[in-house]
Amino acid sequence: MPTVSPLIIALDYASLDAALCMADRLDPARCRVKVGKELFTRSGPDVLEALHGRCFEVFLDLKFHDIPNTVAGAVQAAAEQGVWMVNVHAGGGRRMMEAAKQRLVQHGLSTHLIAVTVLTSMAAEDLAEVGVGVSPAEQVERLAILARDSGMDGVVCSAQEAERLRALCGDGFLKVTPGIRPATAEAGDQRRVMTPAAAMGAGSTHLVVGRPVTQADDPMAALSAIEAELAAG
Numbered sequence: 001m002p003t004v005s006p007l008i009i010a011l012d013y014a015s016l017d018a019a020l021c022m023a024d025r026l027d028p029a030r031c032r033v034k035v036g037k038e039l040f041t042r043s044g045p046d047v048l049e050a051l052h053g054r055c056f057e058v059f060l061d062l063k064f065h066d067i068p069n070t071v072a073g074a075v076q077a078a079a080e081q082g083v084w085m086v087n088v089h090a091g092g093g094r095r096m097m098e099a100a101k102q103r104l105v106q107h108g109l110s111t112h113l114i115a116v117t118v119l120t121s122m123a124a125e126d127l128a129e130v131g132v133g134v135s136p137a138e139q140v141e142r143l144a145i146l147a148r149d150s151g152m153d154g155v156v157c158s159a160q161e162a163e164r165l166r167a168l169c170g171d172g173f174l175k176v177t178p179g180i181r182p183a184t185a186e187a188g189d190q191r192r193v194m195t196p197a198a199a200m201g202a203g204s205t206h207l208v209v210g211r212p213v214t215q216a217d218d219p220m221a222a223l224s225a226i227e228a229e230l231a232a233g
């Protein structure tokens, strides 16, 4: 039975064993899990098989960004391994996103396909350094509209932009938000952050949480505290 929880726990570990050690403490009825670049580069597809075997729905967060044909093939490969969600960079452009979507449709694959807008680790000054002279909010909005018009099921953005995107793209357009930080947690390298309850209130559909749970002294207590915060609204 798929979970109704909005929580996606980022399994950012350097080995398959360490990731599965955490997964074995988590309950697939209470959260989904995310496999990112470090873990996938170390473990390869074995990690997907192991997590699926434990009944988790998996977000494969590899943020594909390449020419359309290459990204379409990568997205197809991910979907054929049964992942619940996969992503590309919206900055790859309309033709890249359309090719990826078309490939899923052609092969009858129902994996959610979303696009990264502006990384939650980036602030206005970071954007300016790479030649983007508008605010993160404006750039997110621009890329979210492009992603929607290119057939994406949603975007990765910060919760700070979720309310605006809900108004622009509707409730059904997924707003997957990393940069989630309980009030007492350190931001670390994240720049556009929000607490779990505030993020849901702003219109996030899914909350990606990594270090506040995985690096906590008591990860399960940290997860329970987030769930309690969400239940209290």
Ligand SMILES: O=c1ccn([C@@H]2O[C@H](COP(=O)(O)O)[C@@H](O)[C@H]2O)c(=O)[nH]1
Pocket (backbone or CB within 6 Å): 010, 012, 036, 061, 116, 118, 119, 120, 121, 156, 157, 178, 179, 180, 190, 208, 209, 210, 211, 212
């Ligand atoms: O814009 C983005 C896109 C992806 N991420 C990923 O989410 C988690 C966040 O982990 P924390 O430890 O909670 O900061 C991590 O795997 C990132 O690669 C993101 O943070 N921002």
